[in-house]
Amino acid sequence: MTTIRDVAKRAGVSVTTASYALNDTGSIGEATRKRVLEAAEELNFHPNAFARNLKRRKTQTIGVFISRFSGSFYEEILEGIHSVILETDYELLVCPESRSTRRILLHRQVDGAIVFDRKITNDQVLKLASRRFPIVVLDRDLQNDFILPLLLDNAQGVREAFRHLYNQGLRRMAFVAGALDALDNAERMETFLSEAKRQHLHVPVCQGNFTEVSGYEAAHLLFQSAQLPQAVFCANDQMAFGFLRAMKERGLRAPDDLAIVGFDDIPLARHMQPSLSTIGASRFEWGATAVRQLIDFLDNETPFQPLRLSTRFLARQSSTLNAELPPALGATHDSALSS
Amino acid sequence: MTTIRDVAKRAGVSVTTASYALNDTGSIGEATRKRVLEAAEELNFHPNAFARNLKRRKTQTIGVFISRFSGSFYEEILEGIHSVILETDYELLVCPESRSTRRILLHRQVDGAIVFDRKITNDQVLKLASRRFPIVVLDRDLQNDFILPLLLDNAQGVREAFRHLYNQGLRRMAFVAGALDALDNAERMETFLSEAKRQHLHVPVCQGNFTEVSGYEAAHLLFQSAQLPQAVFCANDQMAFGFLRAMKERGLRAPDDLAIVGFDDIPLARHMQPSLSTIGASRFEWGATAVRQLIDFLDNETPFQPLRLSTRFLARQSSTLNAELPPALGATHDSALSS
DNA sequence: ACATTGAAGTGAAACGGTTCACTTCATTCC
DNA sequence: GGAATGAAGTGAACCGTTTCACTTCAATGT
Numbered sequence: 258m259t260t261i262r263d264v265a266k267r268a269g270v271s272v273t274t275a276s277y278a279l280n281d282t283g284s285i286g287e288a289t290r291k292r293v294l295e296a297a298e299e300l301n302f303h304p305n306a307f308a309r310n311l312k313r314r315k316t317q318t319i320g321v322f323i324s325r326f327s328g329s330f331y332e333e334i335l336e337g338i339h340s341v342i343l344e345t346d347y348e349l350l351v352c353p354e355s356r357s358t359r360r361i362l363l364h365r366q367v368d369g370a371i372v373f374d375r376k377i378t379n380d381q382v383l384k385l386a387s388r389r390f391p392i393v394v395l396d397r398d399l400q401n402d403f404i405l406p407l408l409l410d411n412a413q414g415v416r417e418a419f420r421h422l423y424n425q426g427l428r429r430m431a432f433v434a435g436a437l438d439a440l441d442n443a444e445r446m447e448t449f450l451s452e453a454k455r456q457h458l459h460v461p462v463c464q465g466n467f468t469e470v471s472g473y474e475a476a477h478l479l480f481q482s483a484q485l486p487q488a489v490f491c492a493n494d495q496m497a498f499g500f501l502r503a504m505k506e507r508g509l510r511a512p513d514d515l516a517i518v519g520f521d522d523i524p525l526a527r528h529m530q531p532s533l534s535t536i537g538a539s540r541f542e543w544g545a546t547a548v549r550q551l552i553d554f555l556d557n558e559t560p561f562q563p564l565r566l567s568t569r570f571l572a573r574q575s576s577t578l579n580a581e582l583p584p585a586l587g588a589t590h591d592s593a594l595s596s
Numbered sequence: 597m598t599t600i601r602d603v604a605k606r607a608g609v610s611v612t613t614a615s616y617a618l619n620d621t622g623s624i625g626e627a628t629r630k631r632v633l634e635a636a637e638e639l640n641f642h643p644n645a646f647a648r649n650l651k652r653r654k655t656q657t658i659g660v661f662i663s664r665f666s667g668s669f670y671e672e673i674l675e676g677i678h679s680v681i682l683e684t685d686y687e688l689l690v691c692p693e694s695r696s697t698r699r700i701l702l703h704r705q706v707d708g709a710i711v712f713d714r715k716i717t718n719d720q721v722l723k724l725a726s727r728r729f730p731i732v733v734l735d736r737d738l739q740n741d742f743i744l745p746l747l748l749d750n751a752q753g754v755r756e757a758f759r760h761l762y763n764q765g766l767r768r769m770a771f772v773a774g775a776l777d778a779l780d781n782a783e784r785m786e787t788f789l790s791e792a793k794r795q796h797l798h799v800p801v802c803q804g805n806f807t808e809v810s811g812y813e814a815a816h817l818l819f820q821s822a823q824l825p826q827a828v829f830c831a832n833d834q835m836a837f838g839f840l841r842a843m844k845e846r847g848l849r850a851p852d853d854l855a856i857v858g859f860d861d862i863p864l865a866r867h868m869q870p871s872l873s874t875i876g877a878s879r880f881e882w883g884a885t886a887v888r889q890l891i892d893f894l895d896n897e898t899p900f901q902p903l904r905l906s907t908r909f910l911a912r913q914s915s916t917l918n919a920e921l922p923p924a925l926g927a928t929h930d931s932a933l934s935s
Numbered sequence: 936a937c938a939t940t941g942a943a944g945t946g947a948a949a950c951g952g953t954t955c956a957c958t959t960c961a962t963t964c965c
Numbered sequence: 966g967g968a969a970t971g972a973a974g975t976g977a978a979c980c981g982t983t984t985c986a987c988t989t990c991a992a993t994g995t
Contacts, residue, residue, distance in 0.1 A: 260951055271975045276953060283954085284972055306705050307655075308951035311646035311980050326674040335665040339692045351690040353678045366645050528867045599981055610945045615983060622984085623942055647981035650950050 259300045267296040279304070318348045319548060320367030324374040325353055330523065330540070331373065334395070337544030338371065345552055369551045371395065371544075375439075391554045391561070393547045398440055405554075405561035407547050411444035411520075414536030414568030418490065418518050419452040421534075421570060425578050427487040427516060430460050433475040433500065435467040435492035442467070442492050445520060449490055461486075465496050472499025480507060487516060488576065494519035494526050494535055501529070501575070516576040531574035538568040598639045606635040618643070657687040658887060659706030663713040664692055669862065669879070670712065673734070676883030677710065684891055708890045710734065710883075714778075730893045730900070732886045737779055744893075744900035746886050750783035750859075753875030753907030757829065757857050758791040760873075760909060764917050766826040766855060769799050772814040772839065774806040774831035781806070781831050784859060788829055800825075804835050811838025819846060826855065827915065833858035833865050833874055840868070840914070855915040870913035877907040 265275035270289060277283030278293035285293075296302075310316050321338060323331045335351065342349045350367055372382060373395040386392045386403040393405045400406050422430065432449055435442035446462065453460045463478055465471035472491055476499070479486065491497035497519030501511060511517045511531055519526060522537025543566050553559040604614035609628060616622030617632035624632075635641075649655050660677060662670045674690065681688045689706055693715050711721060712734040725731045725742040732744045739745050761769060771788055774781035785801065792799045802817055804810030811830055815838070818825065830836035836858030840850060850856045850870055858865060861876025882905050892898040 258951095261953095262951080272952085273954080273975055273977095274973085277974085280953085284974085286973060289973080305650065305951050307646045307650040308980085309953075311644065311650055311951085311982085312953045314980075326671050326678060332665050332671065335692075339665060349692065353674075353688065524864070525867060528864060530869060597981095600983095601981080611982085612945055612947095612984080613943085616944085619983085623944085625943060628943080644981050647950085648983075650952085651981085651983045653950075 258305075259302045261302070261304065263300055264293065264296045264302050267300060268293045316366060316368050317346060318350050318367045319551060320370045321349065321351045322370060322372050322374045322377060323351065323353055324376060330521065333540035334373070334544035337541035337546075338548045339544075340541070341545045341548045341552075347552060369393075369555055371547050371551065391551060393551050395543065395547060396440070400563060402561070405547075405550055406563055407543065407550075408565055409441060409538050410565035410567050411441055412448040414520070414538075414570050415445050415448040415490075416452055417570035418534070418536055419449055421572055422488045422490075422516060422518065422576065423456060425516070428458060429484065429486040430458060430488045430490065431479055431486040432460050432462045433465050433472060433489060433491040433496050434462055435465055435496065437464070439467070445492050465492070467493050467495060469495045469499040469502075472496030473503045474499075476500045476503030485515065488518070489515060490518045492520055494521045494523045494533060497533055497535070497575075498525070498529070501533070511575040512578055516578070518576050522571060527573065529575075534571060534573040534576035536568050536570050538566050542566070597644075598641045600641070600643065602639055603632060603635045603641050606639060607632045655705060655707050656685060657689050657706045658890060659709045660688065660690045661709060661711050661713045661716060662690065662692060663715060669860065672879035673712070673883035676880035676885075677887045678883075679880070680884045680887045680891075686891060708732075708894055710886050710890065730890060732890050734882065734886060735779070739902060741900070744886075744889055745902055746882065746889075747904055748780060748877050749904035749906050750780055751787040753859070753877075753909050754784050754787040754829075755791055756909035757873070757875055758788060760911055761827045761829075761855060761857065761915065762795060764855070767797060768823065768825040769797060769827045769829065770802065770818055770825040771799050772802045772804050772811060772828060772830040772835050774804055774835065776803070778806070784831050804831070806832050806834060808834045808838040808841075811835030812842045813838075815839045815842030824854065827857070828854060829857045831859055833860045833862045833872060836872055836874070836914075837864070837868070840872070850914040851917055855917070857915050861910060866912065868914075873910060873912040873915035875907050875909050877905050881905065
């Protein structure tokens with residue numbers, strides 16, 4: 258392992274000079290600089306990141322904390338983050354939930370963090386965030402000078418979805434809720450119910466927890482009620498998927514027997530049979546925005562700009578009555594595979 | 597930022613003692629140890645990872661180098677890796693292709709690497725790998741004491757697929773090839789063609805590059821030939837997907853007009869209409885095996901054990917003639933969403 | 936009674952960079 | 966001609982740990 262001392266020796270200069278030359282700092286003559294760079298090249302020198310970070314107290318790295326890799330939900334967010342990182346001189350460290358999370362966060366192995374992992378508590382985030390360690394949170398409404406929440410505009414998409422159902426003459430609606438502690442769930446439910454209320458509709462709520470199975474179970478519960486609803490809004494796509502499975506088993510068809518709407522626009526949604534109406538946002542843009550703001554804060558102390566990511570309702574087969582929608586595949590395969 | 601010195605001072609011991617106590621090394625009295633740990637707790641002390649790594653010359657971190665996040669191809673591999681990491685005292689650093697790759701690899705910010713990114717050259721891998729820096733490669737056939745290739749057993753699955761087609765009486769077959777420089781493509785093609793040869797079949801080859809579009813284009817090329825083949829094997833699912841799109845546009849149906857088989861078993865494959873016959877491997881197991889061997893090498897110097905990951909053919913609608921296959925969704929949704 | 940042992944604890948030198956404060960020396964200015 | 970300036974380069978402290986080599990001292994063996 259060659260060190261900067263080796264380089265300095267070979268170039269016939271002091272370690273200081275070598276460091277300045279390699280980092281393009283200090284004032285070093287052109288000839289000397291060249292000699293140092295050549296020596297470094299010849300010795301295949303690469304500065305030890307630990308020594309450097311230890312001294313600089315900066316890592317030039319952004320940490321992203323997610324709960325897991327699968328689900329293709331994070332995928333696009335990560336892609337967005339990655340695409341921005343590529344244009345900066347920062348590096349990216351992705352950390353799935355585990356002990357590591359604590360370690361990396363606490364040991365300051367990154368200069369800033371993007372958090373999308375409910376296992377990390379609000380308290381932890383609050384305690385960690387500081388001018389020297391800004392944090393962007395994607396999954397909670399937590400905010401101060403050093404914490405930027407970047408959330409979905411749940412209300413917008415849900416309102417559109419409600420209108421879509423309502424305008425088709427559907428009146429008996431039900432809501433399948435996700436995890437109780439999730440902000441997104443609360444907002445989606447709150448919006449849906451209040452829209453319904455404005456139309457003097459009462460909407461029963463089935464409690465789920467965002468998993469496919471809980472959607473399946475919610476469906477069974479609803480099937481037992483005296484009168485089937487005409488439309489069901491599920492707080493996310495996974496539950497909608499489970500709900501549709503239960504319907505299929507019962508011989509019920511969407512949208513004719515029951516119109517279904519989900520939330521998230523997971524990749525599968527457009528490929529299902531019937532394709533699933535849902536509410537989507539650009540997760541790519543989400544990730545990109547997060548890291549852009551974070552780096553802007555780190556480099557220029559630009560104050561955080563909270564904002565809500567716009568969502569939009571996507572009418573597909575599962576909720577669109579008597580429409581001549583093209584079959585899912587033919588209509589959408591292109592963008593589906595473009596990723 | 598509190599340091600070990602603060603802890604030592606508070607506990608009324610030397611820095612050395614504090615370090616030994618915190619790391620459970622050296623020989624330290626029970627009472628003293630307790631006092632140190634308490635002091636650390638009270639001061640909310642967390643050792644600086646850079647200083648530690650600098651001194652220890654070990655990072656206790658495994659680096660995974662992939663070319664990108666999307667495609668849901670890496671997803672399961674990462675999950676597999678992650679699941680093993682969770683049970684060890686190693687951490688995980690996932691690095692999408694970029695300058696970072698070079699930096700992290702060269703600067704030894706990780707103790708070992710798992711490489712799945714063709715942008716990293718064989719030369720680089722060879723130069724980097726050493727007893728102190730073992731590397732597992734998932735995308736190339738490169739091997740020495742410190743480099744472990746973990747590849748798919750392409751032949752096995754492809755052979756099964758060929759038989760499946762052949763046993764249904766199909767004789768006119770074509771092959772859509774992927775990127776020329778890819779080992780996987782070479783092996784799949786080689787196997788398919790030699791199986792065909794044994795049956796005295798001649799199989800024309802259309803060159804593609806693993807992308808959906810290249811599959812689409814390959815289809816158009818084939819459509820111009822005098823006689824349509826009865827079965828087409830695509831070297832991966834993406835191309836098969838493009839091929840099916842072209843067929844649809846032409847009013848051709850799989851499997852009746854043309855039986856289609858892909859390779860990879862991407863999540864979409866089972867959800868398409870028709871569902872896509874393909875060849876799959878447990879990518880989860882793939883990742884898990886890789887990291888297990890790597891850590892075993894690092895911790896115990898266990899020599900690398902090259903092996904091929906078994907693959908299996910999955911008969912689905914796109915290639916199964918006159919069969920009563922259940923509809924894709926009903927049959928498979930459970931495992932599809934279980935992730 | 937004295938050497939031996941081993942547990943408990945310590946001082947200081949690393950690890951490999953960065954950077955502050957400083958020197959040297961040629962050039963410019965008045 | 967002497968002070969002022971500034972470019973080029975250097976020595977050494979420092980970042981926060983770990984760990985080698987060492988001391989101290991009570992307990993043990995003979």
